Amino acid sequence: MSKIEHAVRDIHFITASASRDQWVNLIHPLVKFALTAGYILAVVSFPKYDLAGLAGMAVYPAAVFILADLSFLDAVRRIYPIFLFPCLLGICNPFFDKNTILIFGMTVSAGILSMMTLIIKGVFTVLASYLLIATTPIDKLCYALRMLHIPKEMVTQIMLTYRYLTVLLEEGNSMIQAYALRAPKQKGIHVKAWGSLAGQLLLRSVDRAEAVYESMLLRGYNGAYLYLKEKIAFRRWDVVYGLFWAGVILLFRKYPVVLIAGNLAGGMLG
Amino acid sequence: MKQVRIDVENLSFGYEKGQDILSQISFHAEKPESIGLVGANGVGKSTFLKLLVGLFLSFRGSIRINDIPVEKSTLPQIRAAVGYVFQDSDSQLFMNTVYDDIAFAPRNYGLPEKEVQERTKEAMSLTGTGSLEKRQIYKLSGGEKKLVSIATVLSMMPEIILMDEPSIALDPRNRRNLIGLLNSFGQLKIIASHDLDFILDTCGRTVLMAEGKIICDGPTKDILTDRGLLEKNGLELPLSLQKREL
Ligand SMILES: Nc1ncnc2c1ncn2[C@@H]1O[C@H](COP(=O)(O)OP(=O)(O)O)[C@@H](O)[C@H]1O
Numbered sequence: 227m228s229k230i231e232h233a234v235r236d237i238h239f240i241t242a243s244a245s246r247d248q249w250v251n252l253i254h255p256l257v258k259f260a261l262t263a264g265y266i267l268a269v270v271s272f273p274k275y276d277l278a279g280l281a282g283m284a285v286y287p288a289a290v291f292i293l294a295d296l297s298f299l300d301a302v303r304r305i306y307p308i309f310l311f312p313c314l315l316g317i318c319n320p321f322f323d324k325n326t327i328l329i330f331g332m333t334v335s336a337g338i339l340s341m342m343t344l345i346i347k348g349v350f351t352v353l354a355s356y357l358l359i360a361t362t363p364i365d366k367l368c369y370a371l372r373m374l375h376i377p378k379e380m381v382t383q384i385m386l387t388y389r390y391l392t393v394l395l396e397e398g399n400s401m402i403q404a405y406a407l408r409a410p411k412q413k414g415i416h417v418k419a420w421g422s423l424a425g426q427l428l429l430r431s432v433d434r435a436e437a438v439y440e441s442m443l444l445r446g447y448n449g450a451y452l453y454l455k456e457k458i459a460f461r462r463w464d465v466v467y468g469l470f471w472a473g474v475i476l477l478f479r480k481y482p483v484v485l486i487a488g489n490l491a492g493g494m495l496g
Numbered sequence: 497m498k499q500v501r502i503d504v505e506n507l508s509f510g511y512e513k514g515q516d517i518l519s520q521i522s523f524h525a526e527k528p529e530s531i532g533l534v535g536a537n538g539v540g541k542s543t544f545l546k547l548l549v550g551l552f553l554s555f556r557g558s559i560r561i562n563d564i565p566v567e568k569s570t571l572p573q574i575r576a577a578v579g580y581v582f583q584d585s586d587s588q589l590f591m592n593t594v595y596d597d598i599a600f601a602p603r604n605y606g607l608p609e610k611e612v613q614e615r616t617k618e619a620m621s622l623t624g625t626g627s628l629e630k631r632q633i634y635k636l637s638g639g640e641k642k643l644v645s646i647a648t649v650l651s652m653m654p655e656i657i658l659m660d661e662p663s664i665a666l667d668p669r670n671r672r673n674l675i676g677l678l679n680s681f682g683q684l685k686i687i688a689s690h691d692l693d694f695i696l697d698t699c700g701r702t703v704l705m706a707e708g709k710i711i712c713d714g715p716t717k718d719i720l721t722d723r724g725l726l727e728k729n730g731l732e733l734p735l736s737l738q739k740r741e742l
């Protein structure tokens with residue numbers, strides 16, 4: 227399978243995951259959106275040497291992976307290229323920051339420490355975002371955005387972009403397949419063909435996007451917000467879930483729970 | 497009772513200025529006719545259907561649907577009355593699940609959710625797609641996509657149904673099912689196709705197009721059996737009428 231084919235499958239997989247009836251999937255989208263945003267803020271705001279405190283923040287993604295019955299390895303396989311960014315950013319730190327710091331009773335280079343916190347921050351942020359979209363269908367997510375008074379036009383754009391992304395990738399994929407079938411001995415695509423392929427891809431996806439848009443118009447779409455007219459009510463569970471995680475995130479942000487628990491356990495054993 | 501009809505007078509249209517693809521077309525139809533629109537590739541069948549639902553408004557002449565002229569201000573009424581089934585189901589279907597896609601139109605027309613549900617179920621049962629309700633669109637086969645496409649239009653309860661090459665990409669069984677389905681509809685139908693066997697089985701009247709004009713308009717059994725006429729216009733006798741030596 228080509229890379230694009232993988233990408234299309236990944237998007238379809240995430241879409242399919244989001245529309246399951248899992249318990250977390252049914253939590254009110256606004257609650258999940260706010261939690262994700264809050265979680266990311268909390269993670270990003272950790273001091274740059276506080277690796278121990280930061281490690282505790284794994285509790286939220288870990289729990290959601292379990293609740294949503296999603297595979298962690300699968301997620302990593304799907305989104306690992308994104309992890310490259312924080313790694314690239316972090317990799318310079320050891321060269322600039324030559325101090326040493328005592329942590330878990332060991333002396334380590336401050337540069338390496340700050341590199342690791344940066345990478346972990348990046349990983350947690352990406353995971354939390356992934357979990358949000360893998361447990362919340364795009365239309366419900368857009369509904370949450372509307373509740374936050376994000377302008378209609380913008381939300382509609384997000385929704386359409388999401389839809390056209392797969393259209394674009396699928397068109398690209400079928401073109402590359404057609405190319406490969408007629409150039410069986412060649413690996414990849416010859417440089418000479420890139421220009422025309424890219425141009426074709428643009429034209430084709432514009433065509434396809436236009437057809438999709440026409441089909442929407444013909445079925446009564448009038449440029450206003452895309453459906454989900456029925457209200458999503460808040461249930462008691464939504465509130466409990468939201469408050470619980472807000473509490474946990476605050477707690478873990480404020481206290482190095484992992485260290486304390488470690489010390490306690492150590493104390494009891496010793 | 498309101499008339500269900502299509503009236504086209506002296507219609508001319510081109511995508512580019514000065515290059516008319518359709519010229520001086522006049523055409524009338526009323527419920528419950530079922531009309532086959534035939535002609536070689538590129539004669540403008542799809543263009544004609546798209547004009548009827550107001551996807552292009554820069555035409556000359558007049559198009560009236562149920563006595564309402566097709567123009568910018570009447571598009572909502574026109575589109576509520578006319579269902580259009582795209583040639584390419586992938587363009588027609590854009591929601592995630594079968595149910596959501598079929599429910600798209602009634603939801604957009606602002607119906608209460610209960611009625612949306614009724615119409616969606618009805619459309620699914622007519623097309624036999626009920627078992628696909630929760631399926632993801634991208635996982636459907638070509639034949640299933642076509643049936644779902646038709647259901648997305650039926651849920652609008654249109655009085656007129658336009659179909660562009662519906663039999664393309666269907667295997668023989670799906671094709672036969674579709675013929676049965678179309679023949680069970682009482683709406684005014686126009687089916688554009690160069691699959692003449694399909695037209696033979698679904699349409700009582702046939703309109704033959706060539707070079708942007710209507711060459712011939714009459715009973716299907718007269719037009720589709722006229723070998724000379726068909727061959728002159730880039731078509732062949734329906735396979736079922738050709739004598740084959742085996
Ligand atoms: N969007 C478009 N822009 C410009 N020309 C078009 C467009 N769509 C179709 N055409 C041209 O119009 C003619 C009629 O096309 P079409 O209506 O699709 O024919 P048919 O459906 O009978 O095969 C063709 O010559 C085609 O190239």
Ligand SMILES: [Mg+2]
Binds near residue numbers: 542543583661
């Ligand atoms: Mg066509």
